[in-house]
Amino acid sequence: MSEEEGGKPPLRDRVFRAAAELFHAEGIRGVGVDAIARAAQTTKMGLYRQFGSKDELITEWVRNQVEQYTAVLDRLAGRWPDDPRRQLAGFAEFIADDVASATHRGCTFINTVAELPDAAHPARKLIEEHKARQLARLTKLCRAAGHPHPGRTALHLTLVLEGAQAVAQNGSAPDLRKRLLEIAAEIVG
CATH class of the missing domain: 1.10.10.60 (Homeodomain-like)
Structure with missing residues (x-):
């Protein structure tokens, strides 16, 4: 059997x-x-x-995480195809919900990069490529939303979202979800 x-x-x-x-x-x-x-x-x-190998398994795990994050942006695009601001806000909400429920381990990508010092590791490469695609996608949404400096706006949003994921691990910011959404709304407009 x-x-x-x-x-x-x-x-x-x-x-x-x-x-x-x-x-x-x-x-x-x-x-x-x-x-x-x-x-x-x-x-x-x-x-x-x-x-x-274990490295192959790690890489497959990271690939799965990348696919999950990409799927979030895909779902937002499908739900609000003509509303780039709502897509940006939806992505911020996704991250805010994630940080609100963060455990001691926090962000998979941040932790994986910290645990794999070899920049040539396939899992690290996947993360770098994912983050570059994600920033490009956020930039495109900022451009479609009419931001005068879409690249800078997308980078500011990325820095805030990534920073919140790191802060969630140490619990140093009270009401992190609420504050993150307020800051993201200020950035996105």
Whole structure:
């Protein structure tokens, strides 16, 4: 009987989900392949048959996170196709909701960059490319919204949203969600 027939998700999915939960809770460097294999109810060999290395698994996890963030902007574009200001506000709301529920681990991207010192690591490259695309997309929305300096406006919004994600981890700003939305509204107009 295959794993699918036995009621368990496929092994690749189990390994990925176990790694994602552990990476988020304990950090990518704080989690070894033994712990991932145990949580996925497999062996190290089973893990390596699905993902050739821990770095490959980390990169796949980051790719999944990138896809989730991109999907948020896609949904906002679909919901308000002719309202770039509402799309910008919606993205700020998404980040504000995220920081309001932040745990000790905070932003996946910030933590991953901090834990992977090698700038050539494929996961770091994915994050850099994602952030560049995200800034370009926000710039395009700012231009469509009629901002006189769309690149600068998008950069200001990015700095505030990224900064809020870092501040959420240390809890130093009271009413962070509310304040973040106020600042984002001032920037977006």
